Amino acid sequence: MGKNYKLVAISAMAISVIGIFSCFYSFYGVWKGASQFNTISEVFQILFAFTTLNLSFTNRFEHSDIWNFVFYVLLFIGGLQFIRSKGKETRFVGFVFSVIFLDAIVLLLQSTFYKVFITNWENTTSKQIFYLILGYVILLGVLYLSFNILKIIKSQKEIDIIATEQKTTVTDTGKWQRFFHWIIDVTIMSLILIPCVISLGYWLMESDVFRESEGLKMFFRSRWSLYVIVLVFFFIYYPVSEILFGSTPAKFLTESRVINSKAESPNSSTIFLRTLCRNIPFDALSFFAKRGWHDSLSETYVVKEKRTGFKTNKLLWILPVLVIYLAVMYFGKRYYSEYTANREMENQMSEKIEFLESEIKNPNASQFFVVNDIDYYGNIDNYGFKIEKVEGNDISIKRITGEFLSESNFSQAKYLYLQQKDTAKTFVIRKDEFVKIFPKNRSEYYRPTITMEFFEPGIRYNIENVYNFDLPFLEAQISNATNDYNDKKATVYFTNHGASGTITNIKNTNGDIKWKTVFPVAVSNQVGSPAMIEVENFDLSGENESQIEVLDSLKRKHLYVFKNKGFQTEIIKIK
Structure with a gap:
């Protein structure tokens, strides 16, 4: 492959490593208790812009990167196999890059729609404009890169032809592999489309589009809008994949491609007819017969390419690993939260x-x-x-x-x-x-x-x-005056409902909050006179615990534990 070999190898490893790192960052935040990422630093925001996959089955925040991680890991493994085989083993690389390519098309259409119809440019800050433009440019770059990589991979592949003295035959893709194609392609279509539909719903609710057009409002509230979106996506997924590369993502995985009766790539009209025939009820099961309906009606065939790597059935090793991973990620957080909550309660x-x-x-x-x-x-x-x-x-x-x-x-x-x-x-x-x-x-x-x-x-x-009425009784509130979730500065207000006292020291036992004050700090029991202490390194998504030392009016020392999870606070007397 020469220079092409280096392009594929470097691209696969770079995109997979960045994606895996970003997913780990998301997982860490979710398992730490974050409900949304409003506190991501600018460095990570720029890094996340290069993670173009947006795959999910739900709109729940804690599930946002579960499937993205699966595909980045597959790309990483595929990149290693590609390097080890010196460019011969391309199935995982082709499979994941075909998903990235299709997802980038949908995200690009979605982003364009958002910028034209939804974005209120008058109220958009320069920083927001920068990230919008950066994301758009990166999407275009990823689209171009993945297109070229898929073209390189397909250019190295040949149809598996068996020649004898009597005739020359092409190896058809088996029935079970065709069924596997259908399952994988439907799964990928769902993973790409569902986040798009959810985002579109949120954007339309937040925009003025519904207020300006009653007809549009009624359309999007009916099930017909979903049918139209699915149909449009259906005619993007299959024709784009099979016209440009001869293969959908699932066919990249099994080294298969679509051809016509002359063993050539079908033209665009044939592929559109083939896609239209897929909408016939029970078409997905028709290939268990001699030929599938969308094959026979469009005069197309799905055939094998010459195998250049390990056998396809060896890919099955990933299924039990995937099942375990999905079970842990979908249900593990809930059980972990219940476990930690029970431990904390105990x-x-x-x-x-x-x-x-x-x-x-x-x-x-x-x-x-x-x-x-x-x-x-x-x-x-x-x-x-x-x-x-x-x-x-x-x-x-x-x-x-x-x-x-x-x-x-x-x-x-x-x-x-x-x-x-x-x-x-x-x-x-x-x-x-x-x-x-x-x-x-x-x-x-x-x-x-x-x-x-x-x-x-x-x-x-x-x-x-x-x-104990003769002792200080403290309560606390945290306020972020700027309403900027990236601002690490906040103010803690200590209210004393008991006897007067003095805070002599605050020492962190968990977390990185910095208490910016000079001790001692008086905590009066007068109504409306809380003690205010400025803090830095306040993380809205994090948890902090500090020990507060207080002297009462008789100079007796008392210890309290201050806990906060975002803006939620608790003070417990311990000694």
Whole structure:
């Protein structure tokens, strides 16, 4: 092949490596919990522009690169086989480049439609224009490159002709391989077309096209629009492939091609007739007879090319690998998310039980306990109690009432106590009995076995939660003022609902957030006066965990864990 050999080899390896790397980047983001890629750096945006495949069966973000990865890996393997065989083994290379070629045509049409009818150029920034033009130029370049590579591959192939003294015959492609062609080509058509239809739907909903044309609106909302799109694509996929190269992607894989009765490439009208005949019902099964209907009606044949590499049936090794990969990628993320969520819940429950145990075993006059009537027939207004004093084995408590709607919170408990502390009824409980009722595990927390009569005789309660009114109680919110997802700067607002305190230090335990402030930072409990701390390296799609050290008004040190997943935050007291 000479220079052509180097072009095919370098192109196959370069495109496959870039594609595999980009897919790994996407997989990493999805498994880290990203719901969309709004934080991709400019370097990666330019790199992703060279990954022209856009194959999928769904519109779910976590499935976006599953099939792209399959084809990039096949191209990588095909590139290695091509190099190892010194240009003889071309099936994987031809197969994937034919998919890239067809996908590039559809993406180019889709991009042109988007730029002409959808894009509002008046509101488009210069950076967005740059990436639109860059993507368009790369698409044209990939289209030209893949076309030339497929032409090079086909120019090296010859029809498998068997010559004897009596006659010369051409080797027909077997019935099962023809059935294989149909399955593979239908799969590829679906992978290319479905993302196009989904994108078109989103674009039309966001544009003013429907508002300006009621007829167009009714057309695209009917099933006829889908039929038209499928038919148009059908007459792109088969004619373009078979007119230009004599083979669809599946035929590249089995080293087959379409010919006429003279063993020559059919003309365009013959190929269009052949494509039209494919729409006859059950045509796909007709080649199990002597000849397929779209073959006989168009006077065409599908024949084998001379094999230059390994046997076609050796390609079957990839099927079990593909099945395992697809099962992991389609279902693995869900099970992994459920597993990590259960682990996180278990850890949070263990921390909560340890915290409850510590608080119950050390009762003091700053504690407020939220209780739950386990018999479900007591006074539902029994919200909890505040410990007033501890004298020997006697603990004086004040019953606080309030409507118990769902999980309690610190502000609600403190508000109820301040409203009722002067009028609340006082009870006395025994300390030795009280310290025994903490749950020892998750099961006892939800189904308590040790309870206590705090108020009315005969009605038993368990501890739902506990708050310490004399300690700082922190909550946090994160804000990105610029609304630019690529901006790594943000502000964290710390609100204190408990006693006044001072943040003396914040140390990262997971993640790369940089806290841009000078400690100490006062956290007042005054309403509307949160402590603001600027942060850098804020990743909207990432998770961060930091340890916060706080001194209360009595100079006692307390530790809290600050967690955030994007804008979602949580602060847990740990010590």
